[in-house]
Amino acid sequence: MPITPVAGLLTASEAARCAVVVEQKGDDPVEYRERVMAGLVLHRAIARGRSCDFVVVGGAGGDAPPEVIRQWCAGSDAEPVICHESRNTRDKAESIARFAAERRTTAVIQVTALYHSLRAYLTTVAALRDNGAAVPVLNYVSDADDVASIHACVLDEIFLAKEIDARLGFGLAPDAYDTYVRSMREMRATPGHRTYLARRHGEARRLVAYAEIGKGHLVTDLPTKEILNSYLPWTIGAKQPCHLDVSADRPAW
Numbered sequence: 001m002p003i004t005p006v007a008g009l010l011t012a013s014e015a016a017r018c019a020v021v022v023e024q025k026g027d028d029p030v031e032y033r034e035r036v037m038a039g040l041v042l043h044r045a046i047a048r049g050r051s052c053d054f055v056v057v058g059g060a061g062g063d064a065p066p067e068v069i070r071q072w073c074a075g076s077d078a079e080p081v082i083c084h085e086s087r088n089t090r091d092k093a094e095s096i097a098r099f100a101a102e103r104r105t106t107a108v109i110q111v112t113a114l115y116h117s118l119r120a121y122l123t124t125v126a127a128l129r130d131n132g133a134a135v136p137v138l139n140y141v142s143d144a145d146d147v148a149s150i151h152a153c154v155l156d157e158i159f160l161a162k163e164i165d166a167r168l169g170f171g172l173a174p175d176a177y178d179t180y181v182r183s184m185r186e187m188r189a190t191p192g193h194r195t196y197l198a199r200r201h202g203e204a205r206r207l208v209a210y211a212e213i214g215k216g217h218l219v220t221d222l223p224t225k226e227i228l229n230s231y232l233p234w235t236i237g238a239k240q241p242c243h244l245d246v247s248a249d250r251p252a253w
Contacts, residue, residue, distance in 0.1 A: 018046060018107040019109070021108055022111040053103060054073070069082055093120070096124055110140065111140045113195065141231065146188050149190045153200075161220075168208065169219070171221075173224050
C-alpha cells in the first residue's frame with residue numbers, strides 16, 4: 001500500500017515532544033483494536049529520532065482493559081501510557097490535557113474512527129484550553145485512508161449540526177460548500193464513510209448537545225479550514241514508515 005508523503009504538518013518545535021493518543025470507543029472491540037494498530041503505525045513513523053509518547057485513554061464500559069492493550073502493543077517500539085479512568089469523551093479529553101500538561105507535550109495527534117473524530121477533536125481542543133495546555137491537535141483516522149472521504153464526512157457533519165442550531169460557531173469558509181461538493185465527487189468508498197453514514201444524525205445532535213450552547217464540553221469556534229487541515233492525509237495501515245517532515249510551518253493543504 002503506497003505512502004502519501006506529508007511535509008510540514010508540524011513545526012520543529014511542535015514535534016519536539018508530541019504524543020500519539022488513541023481514544024477507546026468500546027462499542028466495537030474490533031474497530032477499537034484497529035485504532036490501536038493505526039496508532040502504532042503512526043507512532044513508529046514519528047518516533048524515529050524524536051520524543052513521542054504513545055497514550056491510550058479509556059475506562060468506559062466495553063473498553064479494553066490495560067492488559068489487553070499491552071498485548072496489542074507487544075512487539076512494537078511503543079511503551080503505552082494507559083489512562084483507564086475516563087468514562088466519556090470529555091473525561092478522555094481531560095485525561096489527555098492532564099497528560100499533556102505534565103509531560104509538556106508540544107502537540108497531540110489523536111487517533112479515532114472517522115465518525116467520532118470531529119467531536120473528539122473539538123472536545124480535546126476545549127479540554128487543553130481549559131487546562132492551560134493549548135497545544136496543536138491533529139487527527140489521524142483509523143478507518144479511512146482517503147482525504148476526500150474524510151473532508152466530505154466532516155463538512156457534512158458540520159452542515160447538519162449548523163442546521164440543527166445555527167448558533168454553533170464553525171466559521172464556514174466562503175468555499176466550504178464547494179469543498180464539500182468537490183470532496184463528494186472525488187471521494188472513494190472507505191469503511192469509515194460507511195460507518196459515518198449510519199451515525200451521522202446522532203453525531204450531529206451530540207455536537208449541538210455538548211457545544212458551548214449546551215453542556216460546554218467542546219468548542220465550535222474554529223474555522224472549517226483549520227478543522228480540515230488537522231486531518232493527517234497519509235495512508236492508513238501502510239507497512240512502510242510514513243515520512244514526516246518537521247522542518248517547515250504547517251501548510252493549508
